Amino acid sequence: MPFPSWPTNDAICFGGDYNPEQWPREVWDEDVVLMREAGVNLVSVGIFSWALIEVAEGVFDFSWLDDLLDLLHHNGIAVDLGTPTASPPAWFFSAYPHARVVAKDGTVLGFGSRGMASPSSPEYRAAAVRVASELARRYAQHPAVVMWHVHNEYGAPVGEDYSETAVAAFRVWLQERHGSLEALNAAWGTAFWGQWYTQWDHIGAPHATPTVANPAQKLDFARFTDHQLRACFVAERDAIRAHAEQPITTNFMANECPGTDLFAWAREVDIVSNDHYLTAADERNHVGLALAADLTRSVAGGAPWILLEHSTSAVNWQARNVAKRPGEMGRNSLSHVARGADGIMFFQWRASRSGAEKFHSAMLPHAGTSSRVWREVVQLGQDLAALAPMRESRVEADVAILWDAESFWAQDLEWRPSVDAQHKERVRAYYERLWRDGLTVDFAQPSQDLSRYRLVVAPASYLLRAQDAAHLTRYVEAGGTLVVSYFSAVVDEHDAVHPGGFLSPLRDALGVTVEEFLPLRAGQSTQVSWHPDGEPAALLTADVWQDDLVVHDAQVVGTYVDGPAAGRPAVTRHTHGAGSGWYVSTRLDIDGLAPVMAAAYTDAGITPRGLPLDVEVVTRHGADVDFVVAINHTAEDVKVDLGDGHELLRDAPVAGAMSISAGSVAVLRTARHHGGDGRP
CATH class of the missing domain: 3.40.50.880 (Class I glutamine amidotransferase (GATase) domain)
Known part of the structure; x- marks a missing residue:
């Protein structure tokens, strides 16, 4: 089977999570018109729709999804089709209550939120593989589907599971890792505090203990947890691959989800994708954004990657959800592009009226098309179209x-x-x-x-x-x-x-x-x-x-x-x-x-650029040209000498130092320069 292709041809991916099941059918027609106005070319669909797809165990209803994919394709909008396994339906937990996650203190986590079942539950894995298989069997050949999106943000909000099912799986994992109880006792230093094990079934998860638990045991449990989550992904991925040739991904959370080993995960996906949300309490969160983008590119091995979620303005789940100021959403987006992203996506397309995320910003906000956020979304679509020549260029670092x-x-x-x-x-x-x-x-x-x-x-x-x-x-x-x-x-x-x-x-x-x-x-x-x-x-x-x-x-x-x-x-x-x-x-x-x-x-032998504070410059190298992205995070205009070339966002020639206005971005196409940004 040939290696899966990039989801869009000759364009940077632009769009977001689309949840039309939250809206009457007539709203869908309005949505696709506005998507075309904004320049949207890709939407993620179906991520939380398990209950509407598999309405009872083994009983599927694809009628609404058939209608939706046909509508999107007719309007030239491609689909990143999600498997809905991050949120099993109520019927699943009713049938398999022991598949629920158990917290460290023994609390059994119930239904009514987002989050997955126990990643060690055989019933959960079987159900997840079944729904992924049925989706792939039905839509692998649908012309709208250009990418598959497995699950959602593995490890968030649920990572570790202390259920009996997980403990049994942990023992099996330990036997495979250590081979013998002698080796495990040596690795864990169990001679300390009299923790020596003589039978495998005496080993448990590092539950709440009178004082600190064995640190080597806790480290192995973290490894085990990451392994179990990744095994769930691999099972779904392989079920899809049996029917489909499109690229398969899952959305990482880079440095915001510490329970996952990103480099190990990156080896399992066709395209690396990431979700990133600004930390509102961080007054220099544009630096944290750059760190997350560089990390994502790095785990991708330098290959182009997709920003699969970020926000147009405020999120809803931090202590104080600070709104983005005018121009900030565009700067955020183009900073990710500068650092290797060939796709800029959002959560979500249309702001939800109900549920826990109704105060989360969206591409189409509650204020509608008369809003500043909508105007900036449309402008971003135009900017990304102008930056299409940057696709497949690479960032180099010293x-x-x-x-x-x-x-x-x-x-x-x-x-x-x-x-x-x-x-x-x-x-x-x-x-x-x-x-x-x-x-x-x-x-x-x-x-x-x-x-x-x-x-x-x-x-x-x-x-x-x-x-x-x-x-x-x-x-x-x-x-x-x-x-x-x-x-x-x-x-x-x-x-x-x-x-x-x-x-x-x-x-x-x-x-x-x-x-x-x-x-x-x-x-x-x-x-x-x-x-x-x-x-x-x-x-x-x-x-x-x-x-x-x-x-x-x-x-x-x-x-x-x-x-x-x-x-x-x-x-x-x-x-x-x-x-x-x-x-x-x-x-x-x-x-x-x-x-x-x-x-x-x-x-x-590295020479720093000597830029003004809070002005960042990153170069993406193409086959014959370079793309130099300069982002001014300050409230003052600055002059930066990026060389001679053509500025893509304003479609204008540049010779010598150019002025970059407060809070704006410039992208210069110039002659190819070999070497990382720090070379003299």
Whole structure:
């Protein structure tokens, strides 16, 4: 079977979730007229429609869906057909009450919300495969259907399940993973606290316990949970593939759904797609957006991907749902395009009048076509049409940030040296430093080939396998520059401290190890004297953490001024082979990271762009041309020299520096430049 094609031809995908079952039939005709006005070319259909498709067990009614797909096709609108398995119908839970998810505290989660049944339930899997098969059998040849959309946001809102069914499946998974009870006992360190197992059926899930549960058991349960969710996807995918050739995807939630190993999931889909919603409480949430987009592109292996959901304005499920300001929706959308998306979709097409998401924004809001949001949706459709030549171009980066879901799961467990040592915060801090310096970032697993990157940053590698540490050491030896943050290379894949102590697997690469962690009290800050050339150059502000470092053969370039490690090394640089390894043993703020990263850039031969704050520039490389996207997130006009070429959104030639007005975007088509954004 040939590899499935992209869902739209010669156009960037544009549209959103369409839920016409919520509306009278006459509204459908109005919808397709407005979709054509807005330039919509793809809609996602059927995602929450199980009860209307399989009206009783084994009894199907496709009449309304037949009518809908014919209507959309007649109007030139393609369909991403969803399997509705994220929301089993009431009849399913009535027939199979033991398929409900059980929370950690033993609460059985009931019907009446969104969310799936137990991913370990054989009855659920059988029902999910049945409905996916029937949909594929009926619509695989329908001309409207160009892509399949399995389930919805795996792991949200339901990930872990502590039901008896899940516990039984967990035991089977453990036997396959460890092979023997002896191996499991060794991996989990069960000699501690007398947890030794002599029979498989004595092992349970890490339910609520008198004090903290075995961390290695909890880490394995996180792995198991991700595996079970992915197995559900694979079962549906294979059921569809038996009948259909169109590409099959499921919508990730990038860094907002931490229970899924995105790199593992990406290997199972034909096209990577992502949902992204701004965090309203984050005043710099455009940086978080860029991080999610770069992460999505990275798990896609650099291939084009689809933003399958985002919002035109406010969402409805955060504590304070801040509306997007004029122009913000367009900037958000084109930032995703800049970072590799060839599809821009929304939840949802028409705002719902009823239900839990009636206050969620939509392409067609409650205020109708007289609204600002509608006008901006129409404008975005026109802009994406103008950007069609960007399709299939690729983003290249000279910098990678290490991303390892299993390490994050382990670091987030209880009884760590400081509750303030959060992987998510450090990833964002280092990412934002790179973002402010105008550098485009890939995310990579520690085991990946890193040779194409001049600089690799490890903001949060608490769990680092010995073989991955050796891989990073070889990367430095071959000429790479590695920057490692505190609380890294502490434990192995079983959450056991490495032989030789903290940071020991990276001793050759960094020239230091850690004798003791020295976490700071809440609210306590510290200063670091930055002296890369031997003379104090600046005082840098840090908090949360200090290490008592043992320097073997590294150069000390930063020293603690105060705190428990006063007078001791804080930042080090080590030459190993042809490269260099940097270690930052504290939590520097974003300004404090600036001189450290500038020195690392010099080692790596990378030149930052030197852009005004909150102006981002990203390049997508085509076969013969480049597309340079400049986004001005500020309230002032700026001038940026992007080179000579043709600006696509305004259809105008450009020579020299161009003015980008406050809150706007420019896309310059220019001569092909080989190399990542950070190359001199």
